[in-house]
Amino acid sequence: MPDIAAYWQNHIDGAWVDGGAGRIAVTDPATGETLAEQALADAADVDRAVQAARRVHLAGALRDMRALERGRMVQAMGRYLLEHADEIAEVLTLEQGKPLWESRGEVEGAALYFEYYGNQASTLEGRSIPLGAGYFDWTEHEPLGVSAQIIPWNFPLEMTARSLAPALATGNACVVKPPEMTPLSNAWFAHAAQAAGFPAGAVNIVCGYGAEAGAALAGHPQVNQIVFTGSVPTGVAIARAAAGNVVPCVLELGGKSAAIVHDDADLAAFENDIRWGIFFNAGQVCSAMSRVLVHESREAEMLERAETIAKSLSVGPGVERPDTGANMGALVSPAQRDRAAEMVARAEQHGARIVTGGRPLNRPGAFLEPTVLAGVTPDMEIAQEEVFGPVLSVMSFRDEAEAIEIANGTDYGLVGGVFTADLDRATRAARAIGAGQVFVNEWYAGGVETPFGGYGKSGYGREKGREALWNYVQTKNVAVRLRA
Numbered sequence: 001m002p003d004i005a006a007y008w009q010n011h012i013d014g015a016w017v018d019g020g021a022g023r024i025a026v027t028d029p030a031t032g033e034t035l036a037e038q039a040l041a042d043a044a045d046v047d048r049a050v051q052a053a054r055r056v057h058l059a060g061a062l063r064d065m066r067a068l069e070r071g072r073m074v075q076a077m078g079r080y081l082l083e084h085a086d087e088i089a090e091v092l093t094l095e096q097g098k099p100l101w102e103s104r105g106e107v108e109g110a111a112l113y114f115e116y117y118g119n120q121a122s123t124l125e126g127r128s129i130p131l132g133a134g135y136f137d138w139t140e141h142e143p144l145g146v147s148a149q150i151i152p153w154n155f156p157l158e159m160t161a162r163s164l165a166p167a168l169a170t171g172n173a174c175v176v177k178p179p180e181m182t183p184l185s186n187a188w189f190a191h192a193a194q195a196a197g198f199p200a201g202a203v204n205i206v207c208g209y210g211a212e213a214g215a216a217l218a219g220h221p222q223v224n225q226i227v228f229t230g231s232v233p234t235g236v237a238i239a240r241a242a243a244g245n246v247v248p249c250v251l252e253l254g255g256k257s258a259a260i261v262h263d264d265a266d267l268a269a270f271e272n273d274i275r276w277g278i279f280f281n282a283g284q285v286c287s288a289m290s291r292v293l294v295h296e297s298r299e300a301e302m303l304e305r306a307e308t309i310a311k312s313l314s315v316g317p318g319v320e321r322p323d324t325g326a327n328m329g330a331l332v333s334p335a336q337r338d339r340a341a342e343m344v345a346r347a348e349q350h351g352a353r354i355v356t357g358g359r360p361l362n363r364p365g366a367f368l369e370p371t372v373l374a375g376v377t378p379d380m381e382i383a384q385e386e387v388f389g390p391v392l393s394v395m396s397f398r399d400e401a402e403a404i405e406i407a408n409g410t411d412y413g414l415v416g417g418v419f420t421a422d423l424d425r426a427t428r429a430a431r432a433i434g435a436g437q438v439f440v441n442e443w444y445a446g447g448v449e450t451p452f453g454g455y456g457k458s459g460y461g462r463e464k465g466r467e468a469l470w471n472y473v474q475t476k477n478v479a480v481r482l483r484a
């Protein structure tokens, strides 16, 4: 049993509290053993958290502060995370399964959101509109009030930071609903807010079941804005709840994103894109490179390289993988592993060829071999549905038009990529791909500064970058009639 607290509470109005719905066991997916217990919020707990946030908002504690100072506090939260990176990373690895070095990277990634949005706080300026000598008119941006943030289990720290940092920077009070499978690491956001000097109630962390605490939060009449990151069916439920209360919501949903690899692509360099694009976080990444569309003339070489990369990864418990390297941890749960393995088996039945992988490891824990599938066709389930695991589907194409048609032939549209030495071809593809972000010659190019979000069933609204600031504010125009 690792040396972490046996019981973790929720954080409401500045206090650590039990949950009205009892407790849930949090499991280490690398061993299948119980790690700790987490308090589970019920609807009454959620209501208390929303009321606490609302009080902070109505008191003007954040809204009336100089933006520069608010920004400094947001930045201090990021520094707090970095100061506690080792302990946070260990807990994240134990609850989620990723290698320790990936968890450290996630803590650093989360801190970056606080650094970036802390800097942005004072840049959200209004403007004056000329209405002639008889008027003085200005437009300004006000925080919406209470921001509700519902978080998935794959990157619990980065996904929370991505919304929490801009929401606080723009002066909102927040209620975060962490995922029930990986809730523990979110506790540090409450500690960070306290250490940075935010008032009690500005950052509330309430873990509970999605259907209970999540639904209560999404449908709460005093929530003013919702950010949801997760699956499409839950996103639809959130959008309905938001519509019921006439509040805006941002939906960051799944993806089935494709890289188009042309005949002139640098395939040696592309090995790195395979490594990160589909095997980082064991493929549990919404913007994973889950499909590769390769020109038929390079397919054999590309498959050979993909096989080499997949086989080079040492798969095992994240805690035993402290150093950056060619390794991969467990999936988040046995259910997630089995779902991925079953999708691979069905793909094989429908005519795909397993180049490598496809089987659970013969040891305890939710491990799946890094997997590459060839001969996938666009109509197969594996080409249409998100696996959310370390499974790469490879398809070939004859010409540019066919590549774009396959790339755009799913319900999703989160990201896309094009790999070529031809700038014209890359630009044409970037314009034609139906996705919120297109990577040219490097999967995951970009950062916290670049806007991110989906087309189609990948959702709507944008997080990251300056675009995200607009999610958390409403616009007010003031027109003053001047006396002559």
Ligand code: NAD
Residues within 6 Å of the ligand: 150, 151, 152, 153, 154, 155, 159, 177, 178, 179, 180, 208, 209, 210, 211, 213, 214, 215, 216, 218, 229, 230, 231, 232, 234, 235, 237, 238, 251, 252, 253, 254, 255, 285, 286, 287, 386, 388, 414
């Ligand atoms: P999920 O939809 O099952 O759960 C996400 C969150 O919603 C959890 O906190 C859950 O408790 C909560 N929830 C569940 N039902 C709810 C309800 N009825 N009302 C309110 N809240 C509810 O998703 P998941 O399995 O945790 O995450 C995996 C999915 O998330 C994948 O599809 C992945 O692509 C997507 N994702 C998207 C992004 C992005 O930025 N676009 C990032 C990470 C993950």
